[in-house]
Amino acid sequence: MIADSARHSKPLPLLEGERQHRMYIGGEWVATAGDRWLAVLDPAVLTVIGEAPDGGQGEARSAVDAAAAAFSEWASLAGRERARYLLRLGERMRESSDDLAQIITAEVGKPLRQARDEARSAAAFVSWYGEEAKRAYGTVIPSAQRDKRVWVVRQPAGVAAAITPWNFPLGLIARKVGAALAAGCTVVVKPAPETPLSGLAFARLAEDAGLPPGVLNVITGDAATIAQTWLxxxxxxxxSFTGSTAVGRLLVRAAAERLPRVSLELGGSAPYVVFPDADLDKAVDGLSRGKIRNAGQVCAAPNRIYVHESIADEFVGKLRAMVDRVRVGNGVHPESQMGPLINEEGYRKVEEMVAEATRRGAEVHTGGTWVGEPETRTGWFWRPQVLVGAPEDCAILREEAFGPVLSVLRFSEEAEVVERANRSPYGLGAYVFTRDLNRAVRMAEALDAGIVGINDPLPAAVEAPFGGLKESGYGREGGAEGLAEFTEEKTVSLQLD
Structure with a gap:
């Protein structure tokens, strides 16, 4: 554990040096009518880094009022005109990536290097959708009747709402908002209460980029009230919602009354399958990049690590050595490779899951819990941990763990591991490590997952769709498919004289 004394004595950048930050509605920075505020904590040092308005029904309605008023003009712009705004915003984000990273690290706790990667990825999404705004293509359909012409056009759906999580507080806003704006929608956004400042910084840069008032609105506050008001x-x-499957179900029930289209990117319990012919060092490094990143708080992170029995002991030895080298500490320190869990609730969840697994026979090979005396705690740090042989009905394998616990399971046959991997109700990500091309193709086709990485621990890309199967949700973000989520297809049939 890296010793820590940082306490964010300096104001965070891009937020005007204030401690109380305001929402962005209709091109204006506003507080709540009742002067209600939410404290934002740094999970590494457990100190308040700022406050955001605790908005509710009134603010949610005001945001929609502003977005609805701006919709007609924004939707009527040519794609190239919308592209200019988005490309300018993407450039502002790239120029401000270090400042954005400081805010992300302060709110989430992830190391600055990872926060910079998130800021640059967010800028890339906005810029890519700036280019894609020019390419919302329609279709000409050859008619079965010689005196008819049929074509399909894509039109902006209307006001779009985005509810985003805390683990990627800038990246997921950019991914949703970039696509919606490119499609011609105006947007209302509600960031997670743990991490509202990244969303407000995004709004600040959008304002600087000249985005017209009402096109983007960012409000903070009570998630349930705001979501119900919008639905x-x-x-x-x-x-568009990213978060837990439990909350996703509630949103679908609420949406059933009025039937707006809902896009859901929900929980995951990704299998990570390592075959005997795999490059073991590459497979272990993949877990460093895919599971240690953001302290394992990633929806598509590997959760069930299936290793062929013939290489399991060697693999666990290499995995343990990797985990023991991870430097845990405050993300502001350059040497930190992993920060804390987001809050006490997340910490206790991991603690309870590991306790259950060990009670039921899992071997603990390294890591876990806080290192040092309880009175020295400065944040919710959990050392990366390797478990071997936990029963597959344990919560840590059955549910989304959201922590840096690497649970290793042995398998013997390809068909067996496919069946075990697909038992999960989730279907977001899956990973396969093998040098056998035929096996790689078979596994990619057999696994129930929306995205499969073959020898690739980070398969998500700006230009490709991302989303899940089964209880991991529906709808896609990223790629041309992400833009299509915010459009309506209209068929036009012309009868010739």
């Missing part, structure tokens, strides 16, 4: 408003035609 009940007939002007909101799309809602």
């Amino acid at each position: 009940a408003d007939p002007r909101v035609r799309r809602l």
Whole structure:
């Protein structure tokens, strides 16, 4: 554990040096009518780094009012005109990536290097969708009748709502908002209460980039009240949500009354399959990049590590050596490779899951819990940990763990591991390490997952769709498919004289 004394004595950049930050509605920076505030904590040092408005129904309605008023003009712009705004915003984000990284690290705790990667990825999404705004293509359909012409056009859906999580507080806003704006929608955004400042910084840069008032609105506050208000408003035609499967179900039930299209990127319990012919060092490094990143708080992170029995002992030895080298500490320190869990709730969840697994026979090979005396705790740090042989009905394998616990399971046959991997109700990500091309193709086709990495621990890409199967949700973000989520297809049939 890296010793820590950092306490964010300096104001965070891009936020005007304030401690109390305001929401962005209709091109104005506003507080709540009742002067209600949410404290934002740095999970590495457990100190308040700022406050955001605790908005509710009134603010949610005001945001939709502003977005609805701006929709007609924004939707009528040519794709190239919308592209200019998005490309300018993407450039502002790239120029401000170090400042954005400081905010991300302060809110989430992830190391600055990872926070910079998130900021640059967010800028890349906005810029890519700036280019894609020019390419919302329609289709000409050859008619079965010689005196008819049929074509399909894509039109902006209307006001779009985005509800985003805390683990990638800038990246997931950019991925949703970039696509929606490119499609011609105006947007209302609600960041997670743990990490509202990244979303407000995004709004600040959008304002600097000249985005017209009302096109983007960012409000903070009570998630349930805001979501219910938006789902009940007939002007909101799309809602994009990233978060837990449990909350996703609640949103679908609420949306059933009015039937806006809802896009959901929900929980995961990704299998990570290592075959005997794999490059073991590459497979171990993949877990360093895919599971240690953000302290394992990634929806598509490997959760069930299936290793062929013939190489399991060697693999566990290499995995343990990798885990023991990870430097845990405050993300502001350059030497830190992994930061804390987001809060006490997340810490206790991991603690309880590991305790259950060990009670039921899992071997603990390294890591876990806080290192040092309890009175020296400065944040919710959990040392990366290797478990071997936990029963597959344990919570840590059955549910989304959201922590840096690497659970290793042995398998013997390809068909067996496919069946075990697909038992999960989730289907977001899956990973396969093998040098056998035929096996790679078979596994990619057999695994129930929306995205499969073959010898690739980070398969998500700006230009490709991302989303899940089964209880991991539906709808796609990224790529041309992400833009299509925010459009309506209209068929036009012309009868010739």
